[in-house]
Amino acid sequence: MEHQLADGAEYDVIIAGASFAGLAVAAPLRGKRVLLLDRKPVGTRPTSACGTTLQALQALGLEEAVQQIHQEVTLHTPYRSVTYPASHTQCVLDYALLCRLLQERGDAEFLQTPALGLEQGGVRTSQGIYRGRFLVDASGWRATLASSLRPGLVRADHLSVGIETVIPHRQEGLHFWLGISEKRAIDIGWVFPAGDVSHVGVARYARNRPLRGTLDRFLAERGLECGEVYGGAIPAALRPATIGDLFLVGDAAGHCLPTTGEGIRAALFFGTHLGQLLNDTLEGRMTPAAARALYREMVEQRRRAYGWLRGLQGLVTRTPLPLLGEGLHLAELTALYKPVFRRYYGGLAVGTAPATLHTRP
Numbered sequence: 400m401e402h403q404l405a406d407g408a409e410y411d412v413i414i415a416g417a418s419f420a421g422l423a424v425a426a427p428l429r430g431k432r433v434l435l436l437d438r439k440p441v442g443t444r445p446t447s448a449c450g451t452t453l454q455a456l457q458a459l460g461l462e463e464a465v466q467q468i469h470q471e472v473t474l475h476t477p478y479r480s481v482t483y484p485a486s487h488t489q490c491v492l493d494y495a496l497l498c499r500l501l502q503e504r505g506d507a508e509f510l511q512t513p514a515l516g517l518e519q520g521g522v523r524t525s526q527g528i529y530r531g532r533f534l535v536d537a538s539g540w541r542a543t544l545a546s547s548l549r550p551g552l553v554r555a556d557h558l559s560v561g562i563e564t565v566i567p568h569r570q571e572g573l574h575f576w577l578g579i580s581e582k583r584a585i586d587i588g589w590v591f592p593a594g595d596v597s598h599v600g601v602a603r604y605a606r607n608r609p610l611r612g613t614l615d616r617f618l619a620e621r622g623l624e625c626g627e628v629y630g631g632a633i634p635a636a637l638r639p640a641t642i643g644d645l646f647l648v649g650d651a652a653g654h655c656l657p658t659t660g661e662g663i664r665a666a667l668f669f670g671t672h673l674g675q676l677l678n679d680t681l682e683g684r685m686t687p688a689a690a691r692a693l694y695r696e697m698v699e700q701r702r703r704a705y706g707w708l709r710g711l712q713g714l715v716t717r718t719p720l721p722l723l724g725e726g727l728h729l730a731e732l733t734a735l736y737k738p739v740f741r742r743y744y745g746g747l748a749v750g751t752a753p754a755t756l757h758t759r760p
């Protein structure tokens with residue numbers, strides 16, 4: 400049966416950004432008129448080291464995209480290295496394959512064009528204005544649509560930055576280095592093995608200096624050569640879940656977790672739930688106002704946890720490295736990391752919805 404659209408709307412849902420968050424929103428919307436916009440082809444030029452939990456992918460039936468599984472996470476400081484058995488099995492995923500699998504879940508129309516902003520109740524592109532009943536900003540840290548409604552939304556002091564390269568290198572476990580260029584953990588480095596290759600990158604908990612020199616030094620110290628470099632900013636503070644009628648999701652909403660810079664799980668979690676809410680609304684099981692309220696509530700329930708992680712990020716960057724090393728060691732000796740990890744991973748467990756989600760009208 401032809402789906403009925405609201406007056407003047409060409410689409411049920413328009414989503415700007417077709418990466419983790421945007422594709423997760425579109426997946427539950429099969430059968431609806433959905434337009435996905437992205438400035439680049441789907442699954443190309445990732446901005447991510449692609450490490451996440453195996454559980455997050457299994458919950459969505461996406462484990463086919465796993466490239467390598469890791470049971471241990473090692474944190475290195477210049478003074479100490481501490482290895483934690485991962486409470487949640489970690490993995491590194493194939494970005495192109497994950498995007499293809501997610502895209503195939505839905506049946507959205509894809510248009511390769513940059514979204515330029517919101518105008519006359521629609522999304523402005525170089526090819527004209529597209530109107531939809533629901534508009535979703537999943538355009539990453541720049542939050543292009545939301546920023547056109549609220550200039551100043553993207554705060555430079557709420558951003559970290561990261562770059563990386565994927566090169567031939569085999570190893571086991573996920574490895575982080577804290578304090579790679581200063582006497583505090585403001586810069587971090589990582590090696591995330593993914594089969595025959597590894598993601599090797601560096602990030603800075605601030606945006607005040609280019610990172611390319613840091614990456615080159617980090618690679619040279621390990622006898623590794625640089626390949627193609629990519630990356631971007633990483634939001635480190637939660638933004639509003641909605642602005643007016645617009646939904647924000649993934650990095651556009653600041654869903655990436657402070658301290659760890661882990662944003663894939665969050666983008667998949669909030670994206671999937673938002674897609675389900677919009678689907679319920681389009682099928683008449685919920686009003687648009689209730690969908691907006693529930694989505695905001697889902698984010699608000701976690702605002703305190705985001706605040707804690709943001710506080711932890713500040714603490715980590717200020718703590719002298721020898722003390723940080725001892726703290727990590729103590730956490731390992733007393734197994735304190737176990738309840739911390741359980742809480743950390745439990746808060747955004749993909750596949751679990753807040754109880755209210757399916758019970759409200």
Ligand SMILES: Cc1cc2nc3c(=O)[nH]c(=O)nc-3n(C[C@H](O)[C@H](O)[C@H](O)COP(=O)(O)OP(=O)(O)OC[C@H]3O[C@@H](n4cnc5c(N)ncnc54)[C@H](O)[C@@H]3O)c2cc1C
Nearest residue numbers: 416418419420438447448449450514539561649650662663
């Ligand atoms: C170097 C680096 C390494 C990282 N490593 C990890 C990691 O290992 N694990 C982890 O969990 N997180 C990691 N993160 C964070 C993670 O990558 C992000 O949180 C995640 O990509 C967010 O997904 P998203 O879909 O919200 O945004 P993005 O993945 O950034 O996707 C945004 C999409 O919107 C498109 N777009 C942007 N502007 C427009 C526009 N105007 N019009 C149309 N389309 C537009 C982009 O082309 C892109 O496809 C890393 C980040 C960086 C920078």
